Amino acid sequence: MMDYRQFGKTDIKISEIGIGTWELSSDKNKNISSIRFAVEHGVNFLDTAEMYGTEQLLGEAIRPYDRNNLFVASKVWPDHFHHDDVIKSCNESLKKIGTGYLDLYQLHWPNPAIPIGETLSAMEELVDSGKIRHIGISNFSVKESKEAIESMKKYSIDSNQVEYSPVTRDIERDGIYDYCMKNNISIIAYSPLSHGKIFKNSALMKDLEDIAKKYDASPAQAALSWLLSKHVFPIPKAGDIKHMEENINAVNIKLNATDTDFISSLEKKYYEDSIASRFKSK
Ligand code: NAP
Numbered sequence: 001m002m003d004y005r006q007f008g009k010t011d012i013k014i015s016e017i018g019i020g021t022w023e024l025s026s027d028k029n030k031n032i033s034s035i036r037f038a039v040e041h042g043v044n045f046l047d048t049a050e051m052y053g054t055e056q057l058l059g060e061a062i063r064p065y066d067r068n069n070l071f072v073a074s075k076v077w078p079d080h081f082h083h084d085d086v087i088k089s090c091n092e093s094l095k096k097i098g099t100g101y102l103d104l105y106q107l108h109w110p111n112p113a114i115p116i117g118e119t120l121s122a123m124e125e126l127v128d129s130g131k132i133r134h135i136g137i138s139n140f141s142v143k144e145s146k147e148a149i150e151s152m153k154k155y156s157i158d159s160n161q162v163e164y165s166p167v168t169r170d171i172e173r174d175g176i177y178d179y180c181m182k183n184n185i186s187i188i189a190y191s192p193l194s195h196g197k198i199f200k201n202s203a204l205m206k207d208l209e210d211i212a213k214k215y216d217a218s219p220a221q222a223a224l225s226w227l228l229s230k231h232v233f234p235i236p237k238a239g240d241i242k243h244m245e246e247n248i249n250a251v252n253i254k255l256n257a258t259d260t261d262f263i264s265s266l267e268k269k270y271y272e273d274s275i276a277s278r279f280k281s282k
Helices: 028-042 054-060 083-097 116-128 143-149 178-184 194-200 202-214 219-228 241-252 257-264 266-280
Strands: 004-006 013-015 045-047 072-075 101-105 132-138 159-161 186-190
Touching: 028 045, 028 054, 028 241, 054 072, 054 083, 072 083, 072 186, 083 116, 101 116, 101 159, 116 132, 116 143, 132 186, 132 219, 143 159, 178 186, 178 202, 186 202, 194 202, 194 219, 202 219, 202 241, 202 257, 202 266, 219 241, 219 257
Parallel strands: 045 072, 072 101, 101 132, 132 159, 159 186
Antiparallel strands: 004 013
């Protein structure tokens, strides 16, 4: 059964696992069935973005359901961070999704060329006009998050959507994880299955399988369960309904401390060189 967790500083509870919709395949019916399967099995948190080109499909997928029971998130692309462009992008997203409001509207990536205060004043106006309910950021560093928070006049930033998986743990090293946890900013973990990378490394898969089989689970479930133990909201994308089912059921797997630590050791074991090179370039 799906579990729900408080979102940001709000009193809203959303499903611990959300649904990502980037790079959906061209098989529209399959994608819609997969999203509907998720909603019918308790997922109420659905994530899209103007940049993904999937807002329309998501809108179609959720049409049979009571909109009030869903938490629909989209994002504005950084090229559209000037005040009027934010409003325009939001209106277009609403139209494409076919909804009167977004539960969460996120700044997709920081854009240092446009004053953050200008962008966020438009976001706050969107809250005032009822077009969005909550404001989030995505890919913001601690410094950028602080700047964003300081430029808010009335409302709060409730989430930061960042890359996080057992083998992509930069947010633990650069302070974002701790900063968000301390400030009640929900972490939405994107690419929680490392954009499929984990499935291509057979040695890593074997390690995950060894843990997973103790719980009668799959490697993907072990990875998602590891993320859930970190109190974040993973948003895996699964066009395949079997994958979707597996991902949703990850909420039922509670890893013990030894297995959690073992999964925590895998990034260093398999990707030490890439961690070092990423940090050298920062
Ligand atoms: P992901 O969810 O980490 O991985 C998706 C890949 O894993 C797909 O190839 C999928 O295949 C496969 N998969 C899913 N569940 C599986 C399972 N149980 N067993 C085996 N394979 C499985 O990758 P992602 O799409 O990069 O990230 C998820 C979402 O995060 C995106 O859709 C998007 O909403 C969001 N995102 C946000 C940003 C940002 O800048 N804010 C950036 C990247 C992603 P099938 O599709 O065939 O099932």
